Amino acid sequence: MSSKTQNNKAWWLVAPVFIMVAFNALVPLMTVVNYSVQETFGDNVFTWAGVHWFQDVLHSERFHSALLRQLLFSGIVLAIEIPLGLGVALTMPRKGPWVSVCLVLMSLPLLIPWNVVGSMWNIMALPDIGLLAKVINGLGIDYNYTRQPVAAWFTIVLMDVWHWTSLVALLCYAGLVSIPDAYYQAAKVDGAKTWAVFRFIQLPKLKHVLTIAVLLRFMDSFMIYTEVSVLTGGGPGSATTFLSIDLVKIALGQFDLGPAAAMSLIYFMIILFLSWLFYTLMMKNEDA
Amino acid sequence: MAKISIENLRHSYLPFPNPDRDEDYVLKKLSIDWADGGAYALLGPSGCGKTTLLNLISGLLVPTEGKILFDARDVSRASPEQRNIAQVFQFPVIYDTMTVYDNLAFPLRNRGVAESVIDPRVKEIAGMLDLTSTLQKRASGLTADGKQKISLGRGLVRSDVAAIMFDEPLTVIDPHLKWQLRSKLKELHQRTRRTMIYVTHDQTEALTFADQVVVMNNGEIVQIGTPIELFEKPKHTFVGHFIGSPGMNVLPCEVKGGKASFAGQTIASENAANFKGQSQKLEIGVRPEFVSFAKTGIPADVVKVADAGRFRIVETRAAGSSIKLLLPEDQVVPTGKVNLAFDKAHTQIYADGWII
Secondary structure: OOOOOOOOOHHHHHHHHHHHHHHHHHHHHHHHHHHHOEEEOOOOOEEEOOOHHHHHHHHOHHHHHHHHHHHHHHHHHHHHHHHHHHHHHHHOOOOOOHHHHHHHHHHHHHHOOHHHHHHHHHHHHOOOOOHHHHHHHHOOOOOOOOOOHHHHHHHHHHHHHHHHHHHHHHHHHHHHHOOOHHHHHHHHHOOOOHHHHHHHHHHHHOHHHHHHHHHHHHHHHHOOOHHHHHHOOOOOOOOOOOHHHHHHHHHHHOOOHHHHHHHHHHHHHHHHHHHHHHHHHHOOOOOO | OOOEEEEEEEEOOOOOOOOOOHHHOOEEEEEEEEOOOOEEEEEOOOOOOHHHHHHHHHOOOOOOEEEEEEOOEEOOOOOHHHHOEEEEOOOOOOOOOOEHHHHHHHHHHHOOOOHHHHHHHHHHHHHHOOOHHHOOOEHHHOOHHHHHHHHHHHHHOOOOOOEEEEEOOOOOOOHHHHHHHHHHHHHHHHHHOOOEEEEEOOHHHHHHHOOEEEEEEOOEEEEEEOHHHHHHOOOEHHHHHHOOOOOOEEEEOEEEOOEEEEOOEEEOOOOHHHOOOOOOOEEEEEOHHHEEEEEEEEEEEEEEEEEEOOEEEEEEEEOOEEEEEEEEOOOOOOOOEEEEEEOHHHEEEEEOOEEO
């Protein structure tokens, strides 16, 4: 019989991390939880509200429509950016001087701060002075994103595609260049056509990279705030009021901290659940 | 099935090689004739151009100069598909998302063969390769040797392939399975009688697999011959070194009046009488297998003894050169001063590296 020496001193070494995590995640999160189950009128006076705020939020028409808009936005953005990014990656050169040119050009949008992107597109799309607006109107199409919901959506989606397709493309490109030449050679020998090469070699080899791309783009687009806030401010009307924008309006505009806290937690749970769902679905056949 | 001829093949990876600069070329003017249905090996050290040659034959590369003929058809610029060859690569290439069955059927399906033809064919090949029990499994779950068998199966499944190429196919296989897979290959060759071309830097693989071995070095063919020819009569000292373990002893010598001498002793050799020229670097080549201890002969000192199983490798030193010999394990190793004798029939003279 041998008994292992118990030495718990190592916990002290982990303590700094615990403290860090506590301050940047647990404390804020618990504050939100705290607000979500209480009612306050300031002066640090709280009364117990139970699940009242949660019920309120879950039954609110306003939350439903914001959630729907948010889902629709993420859906559209993923449906465009993932195939487009993959397509761009497939056409990018694999060697030669153009590789670095492409990589730098592709990275540029990713380096621009969110609010600058919003401002850029705001100026581009302004009906009276914007280049984009002038061109579209010049084509005979009536376009004014400050008044037409469809035009506002079009502009926001276009902005997001411009800003983030590069990320998908760069991820896919990294995945593509890591496929050994022998696969392509074997495919040639086996008489595989371009489509078969894509379907049976490139796509399976890109699976992990694509999963990451989908997850990143989903989470980011589902939480989008700054760009939309700068570009449309959630308008016209509430046409582009996504969950994040609505949340800020409730929390900081109306100062309804209880409902805002409840909404934050529900929002968080939705993201967590959907990310898990995507991951599980995409990794389903990973029983190698 | 096809006879493969290579005529004055030259290849460079540079976009604009200078035809007068040999260094620009990884393959320097090669010509080979391979009969239909043979088993051939391309053997050489890493970087000698053997994989380049293989990829030129299979059509993955286009030669800078020269011709490749399949039967009488010039295929120098044809695609691998048009040439109808199969190739097994160094690292097993399988289609991860498919089952073993689908992997084997893939080359046929790409060519629009009917499923009713594919099914018996795939099953037959799976039977040959002992893959029947795994047919419905996902290919990605197999071990390296299983995957390599699939690659091979994809080559065998087409009944009309001109040739099957192997590019160091056993590199990633565990040693104890290497032997199995090697005998499987040999057996398959005897059964199917396809032309097989096997690239390797491992002499054991080349010599056990091939009827004829092409030894390459620095982008040139040094010798083409049967394993026995390469062993008994290397055309170049490089072949002598490269094949055999340990390699051939190469000793500086002089040749006068049709007689070779080393360290002041006349050495009986098989070909010294052929020598006519002068002022060349002359060497004696004799394999350790054909050196023995004798009462009289070349005086030498025993330097080192290494045990190699059934044999002991005895390293001696004579007149500043090292001479190795093999001694059966039941014989006593002499120490100190010894005398060595060479087997005349297996002692050759080389001038500037080449046999005279």
